[in-house]
Structures are given as C-alpha cells and as structure tokens.
Amino acid sequence: MSESVLTPRETQDRLFVKIALKSRQNDIISGVQRHLVFASFCELFIELITFVKGHEQALTSVVISLKSNSPENQLLARLSQTQYGELLSRLRPIHLKSGQVVHEPRAPVEYAYFPVSGVLSAVVVLSTGNMIEVATVGREGATGLPAFVDLQESPHRVFCQIPGEALRIEVNQLQKASLAEGPFRKMLFSYQAAFFYQVSQSVACNGTHHLEERCCRWLLMTHDRVDADEIELTHEFLAAMLGVRGSSVNEARQVRRRKGLIDYERGKIVVRDRQGMEEASCECYQAVINEYDRLLK
Ligand SMILES: [Zn+2]
Numbered sequence: 001m002s003e004s005v006l007t008p009r010e011t012q013d014r015l016f017v018k019i020a021l022k023s024r025q026n027d028i029i030s031g032v033q034r035h036l037v038f039a040s041f042c043e044l045f046i047e048l049i050t051f052v053k054g055h056e057q058a059l060t061s062v063v064i065s066l067k068s069n070s071p072e073n074q075l076l077a078r079l080s081q082t083q084y085g086e087l088l089s090r091l092r093p094i095h096l097k098s099g100q101v102v103h104e105p106r107a108p109v110e111y112a113y114f115p116v117s118g119v120l121s122a123v124v125v126l127s128t129g130n131m132i133e134v135a136t137v138g139r140e141g142a143t144g145l146p147a148f149v150d151l152q153e154s155p156h157r158v159f160c161q162i163p164g165e166a167l168r169i170e171v172n173q174l175q176k177a178s179l180a181e182g183p184f185r186k187m188l189f190s191y192q193a194a195f196f197y198q199v200s201q202s203v204a205c206n207g208t209h210h211l212e213e214r215c216c217r218w219l220l221m222t223h224d225r226v227d228a229d230e231i232e233l234t235h236e237f238l239a240a241m242l243g244v245r246g247s248s249v250n251e252a253r254q255v256r257r258r259k260g261l262i263d264y265e266r267g268k269i270v271v272r273d274r275q276g277m278e279e280a281s282c283e284c285y286q287a288v289i290n291e292y293d294r295l296l297k
Contacts, residue, residue: 073114073167074140075191078296083184087177091167096120096160103144103154111168112144118164119225121241122156122199131157132206132243135198136218138225140292141191147171148178148188161241162226190295197291205284206243213282214242219262219269220277220285229271235264 105125119138123131137143143158178185222231235250261277263270
C-alpha cells in the first residue's frame, strides 16, 4: 500500500478541493477531488480556466469547494497546533477496507490507528470461533493504545466495520511521543479509561438488556460516526456483533421497522427517526457518551 509522508508545514497548508463542472442539463461533465498543497492550487486553477474556456457553451456552473485538512480525529483535534505538529511526522494516512483486521488477539500490536472516518469493531473471539463485540471505535477514539502502556499485545480482534480513512503511527513511535508528561500522554490515559468504560458497559448491556434496545444502541453509535442516514449492513453482521442468531436480529429489526424508526433496503439500514431510536435504546448509549465527555472534556 502506498503511503505519503507529510511535513507539518505541508499538512497545515493542504486543502481538500472538490470541483464540479455542470452542463446545461445539470449533469456533472467533469469533476475532480484532490488533496493538494496550497502552491499547487494555483496550478489547478490555471488548468481549470483552460478547461472552462474550451467548454464555455456547455457549462452553466463551476462549483469549487475547499476544506482545510485539519485533523478530524477528535483525539488529535484536542491537541494544540504545536503538539499536533510534533506528532504529525510520525503519523501516516491509511485507507481501511471493510473487514480489514488491524489487530489480532494475543498478537503484537504494530500500529495504533486514529480513525478520521469509518468505524472499527473490537471483538472477543471465543475458542469456538464465535465472537461478540465489546466496543466500537470511530473518529472520537483510537485503537492499539494498550501498546502505549507497554502491553505489546491486543486483548481483542479489531477490524474495520465501515470503511474509512485513518492516521496510523508505529507503536514504538507512539511510546516515544507519550514518554514525556504532557497533554498527549494525559489524553491517552483518559481515552484508555473511557474505552475501558465502554467495554464494561457492553458486558452489562449484553447480559441484561433486551435485543431490540441493544440493536438501537448499536445503530445509534454507528450513525454518530458515518455522517449519513444510510448504513451499509447485513443483519447477519449485526447479529454477529450482538452475539445472537441472525433470525433474532431480523425479528428485532421488523419491530423497529414497523415503528418507523428504520428502513431496510438491500444490505442497507436507513435511519428514519433518530429521536425515536434514542428513546428506544437502552441507557448504555447515553452512559458511554457521558463518560467520554467527562473524561475527555
Ligand atoms: Zn444496554
């Protein structure tokens, strides 16, 4: 997999540029999405003017949107620009594919991952091969952090549930960066405590709460991280995450569907009534959010 190395200066100046050229029929006849440093934005602009001149009759609009490339992982976003700059040369961007395993249980942790989009699942794998989810991680968190407190192995299998982008750092680099007392080290400890709270709450939830409430909790946590009402998901996958049979999840889903909370369309769950789902979820969804806010405020 190819990786690009960015210096702090380059990254501070990087922009996400999205350009769409629309025809009279409102079709997009040319679109481009690029990450680029500010200097090359001028070159892209000249390219764009040349293209527009050749298509003046056909074009009705040119839409350009710019977004700065500041860290969107919420842990990294808590660091000051100086602290983030110091860490940046050790972080590498990586795309995570659906199903990609980033940590195996009882195997050495090579990298810690700070997601900026997508969702990862931490699961316990039993000797029968069955697994049950104990935590999910999105842009509010990170994986592989046990290595930072000198445990070299992951207690869980962690894999990508919904594809997205992440920044990853080699574990020895993470340990070096966190040796000194300071905000980064404090943040890692606070996040570890928040993650442990989520795992504990999942144990209580899996053992006591009704399947329908747990489904709602799971969907709410995922909905928070995908920035869209459509979640690509089969009920077999959801059943595996909740540690139950597929038919049970199907029944629970039918109930929620009848209540108008969700729809299900060919491998996609569509959230229709977010407020209703919050009311139908068990207390665990809000309890975990409250604890993250308390520890990481
Ligand atoms: Zn619960």
